[in-house]
Amino acid sequence: MRRELFKEVEEKLRMADYLISQDPETYLPGAAKHLLNASNTLLKEVLQTDKISPQIVTNKLEFCTEVEKEFAAYYLSLWKNCSVQNPKRQTLIDAQKKIKETLEKLKDQHYASL
Secondary structure, three states: OHHHHHHHHHHHHHHHHHHHHOOOHHHHHHHHHHHHHHHHHHHHHHHOOOOOOHHHHHHHHHHOOHHHHHHHHHHHHHHHHHOOOOOOHHHHHHHHHHHHHHHHHHHHHHHHOO
16 A cells, blocks of 8 residues: 555656746646645555645644654645645745655655564
């Protein structure tokens, strides 16, 4: 299950990367959507829930590991920054880096536990 989840998140990150790299800024809302979907997918797995919202994330923070807490806290600001109509390119680039970093940490944790 985890490997499929990792692949799904990686695909969403690739789509966001493509849209971020395009010249017209009209693609940035699409990139933001892919980044939010990638972070939602990670958080659904981490928090073991079917639905994700800032309220659910806030309520479940106390039960997370440090890596998960750090990403969940970051998710709250990501959600706020990516939910605007015209997200900034640098905000999306920073979000993409953070999601990739968290994905790698979760992969390391997963494979270390096998």
